[in-house]
Amino acid sequence: MIARATLSRYMSALLVCVLSMNVVHAAVDYRLPTIGQPADTYMSPAEEDKLGRQVVSQLLAENMIIEDLELREYVSGVGARLAAHTPREASGFQFYVIDSGQINAFALPGGYIGVNAGLITETDNESELAGVMGHEMAHVTQRHIARQIEATSGMGWATAAAVIAAAIVGGGDPDAISAAVSAGVSNLGQQQTNYTRAHEYEADRLGIRTMAEAGFNPDSMASFFEKMQKRSNLYGNQLPQILLSHPVSNTRMAEAEARAGDYPATAVREDHEYPLMKERARVLASRQLSGLARYYQQRRNAADSPALDYGYALVQTRLGQNDAAIKLLKPLATAHPGLLAYQLALADAYARAGRAGDAADLLTAVRKQFPHSAAARLDYAQLLVETGQTEKARDFLLADTTLLDNVSQAQELLARAAGSQDRLGEAYYRQARYYQMRGAYPQAINQLRTALQTADLNAFDKSRLRAMLNQMVQACHAAWSERECRERVAQDSRY
Structure with a gap:
């Protein structure tokens, strides 16, 4: 060893x-x-x-x-x-x-x-x-x-x-x-x-x-x-x-x-989102949310910091204390409309609290205010899927080709939306695209094979999935080697 x-x-x-x-x-x-x-x-x-x-x-x-x-x-x-x-x-x-x-x-x-x-x-x-x-x-x-x-x-x-x-x-x-x-x-x-x-x-x-x-x-x-x-x-x-x-x-x-010192003094520009993203990283990497909650409680008692309030609210939503999180986030989002982090965190707290309408209204406004934010668009699509508005989610995602081409999670959401509508061919296709975008070609290959062998597909879907299977095999060989690809496909224990 x-x-x-x-x-x-x-x-x-x-x-x-x-x-x-x-x-x-x-x-x-x-x-x-x-x-x-x-x-x-x-x-x-x-x-x-x-x-x-x-x-x-x-x-x-x-x-x-x-x-x-x-x-x-x-x-x-x-x-x-x-x-x-x-x-x-x-x-x-x-x-x-x-x-x-x-x-x-x-x-x-x-x-x-x-x-x-x-x-x-x-x-x-x-x-x-x-x-x-x-x-x-x-x-x-x-x-x-x-x-x-x-x-x-x-x-x-x-x-x-x-x-x-x-x-x-x-x-x-x-x-x-x-x-x-x-x-x-x-x-x-x-x-x-x-x-x-x-x-x-x-x-x-x-x-x-x-x-x-x-x-x-x-x-x-x-x-x-x-x-x-x-x-x-x-x-x-x-x-x-x-x-x-x-x-x-x-x-x-x-x-x-x-x-x-070799460089002349110039005006330093730093993003106001930095302290919030610092706390977001802390929360997302935490293995002990209850301990992290105590961390924020102690520091919030010692210092008045919006970033600490934001981090604490993120912990609260993950512990199911959604009303408390909303109470913290709402004044922050109102006072700082130009900071995306507050808006998305509040929308997430609304959704977790069962207030889907408030979450949708806020995310609609946020998407207009921050049109280049892929995170805002993805959160909106996820809300639609999780609230059963799958047709609306599908239309929204299909119209956003930039999101689909660059964010693998968007492909997975579209697969979920299609699956709930019994569009099996599209669901398998989008899930395979999700794997493809992550470089997980063996998983894509095995899923497409399973779909072609077991799913009730029409002629168009079968043709589309066969073509994609050939593409995934070629991509897998190019990414690794033919031998390595075969071994990884065989090792994929989920199929």
């Missing part, structure tokens, strides 16, 4: 750049190495994307990604603001909130960025969050992962994806992790460790530059380091894993301050 600390060292020397509070090294020279070589000799950008998607699909299967569209939209918004000051288009990054309390973030091949819920809740302002995210995005733009793979032989892609996912999950089968590590990274040594350290220097320099140019406070990087150093002093021998891998020193904090 391989120890987690050992696994972490292997991974830091290999593919995953787990760098939430890493080093910022002072250097006036911002010149960076030319990218694209020799990385392209081992992995093309398309191949990087393939590996990244493999890891994301495994994290989704392990329920390690918080599938809350509102929180993801917020984090993606911070990322898009940073991306505008990188060589890569905003569409070249995908951001996910990881269901973990560890203070961490990571970059995957292809522009997939994971931000732990624990990192969000540990930051004191949006600039601290942006600093970590900018660092991870620099690993992507500089193609550090492909360059690291080029320096490391013997690791197959499927094995690499499995090792990365297992390292992130942390709770995977130790024997399987050990076998994968032994097969793929037995040849790693000090040379590879030094190679990744050079990547760190690049990402630190570029990350601070990106956040400064995006209007965030570059001094927040040093303040975050200082907080991490204090935390390490408190932990003693029980350091969090990331602090063992990336210790924080006075020298590093000083270098971060010096780097931030």
Whole structure:
């Protein structure tokens, strides 16, 4: 069995750049190495994307990604603001909130960025969050992962994806992790460790530059380091894993301050939604809601904070105390009509309290006020499905192609709506699309096979599902390999 600390060292020397509070090294020279070589000799950008998607699909299967569209939209918004000051288009990054309390973030091949819920809740302002995210995005733009793979032989892609996912999950089968590590990274040594350290220097320099140019406070990087150093002093021998891998020193904090000083003082812009999304992340990642309720009660008694009221209301709705949540949220939503989080939380409390009409009225108004919010549109569709208005839900979802094409949960809602209307062909089709969008091709394949073998379908539906089955098989082979795909289809125990 391989120890987690050992696994972490292997991974830091290999593919995953787990760098939430890493080093910022002072250097006036911002010149960076030319990218694209020799990385392209081992992995093309398309191949990087393939590996990244493999890891994301495994994290989704392990329920390690918080599938809350509102929180993801917020984090993606911070990322898009940073991306505008990188060589890569905003569409070249995908951001996910990881269901973990560890203070961490990571970059995957292809522009997939994971931000732990624990990192969000540990930051004191949006600039601290942006600093970590900018660092991870620099690993992507500089193609550090492909360059690291080029320096490391013997690791197959499927094995690499499995090792990365297992390292992130942390709770995977130790024997399987050990076998994968032994097969793929037995040849790693000090040379590879030094190679990744050079990547760190690049990402630190570029990350601070990106956040400064995006209007965030570059001094927040040093303040975050200082907080991490204090935390390490408190932990003693029980350091969090990331602090063992990336210790924080006075020298590093000083270098971060010096780097931030290279930029002229400008007006810092931070989103008013930040403190609310910080509490939302805390609630969604909580395993003990009753304990979290006491946390909010104690802090609300000590400080008057709308964000704490918001977090407490979210806990109350999840504990079934919906009337109390409405009492907290209604004045907040009235006083701050421009903050989406209050509006959606109040609508959710109305729905949970059985006040579907109030929820629908509020969500209708919110959709008009925030027309670009996919979260608001998804919440409205979910309310329609859950209140039995399936025909209306179906019409609404079919008309919103942007939501269907980009949000897998919308496909699942449409499948539920179609199923309740005995539109079996459409229900199977939409559920398969849901799996497809999550990279879960084996589940899509098995469900389509089951539908074609057992469901009472008309000729059109059979033809449509057969065509989709062929597409899913081809997509599965392209995403993994024919052999790997066959094995995963056989292992899908639900069918």
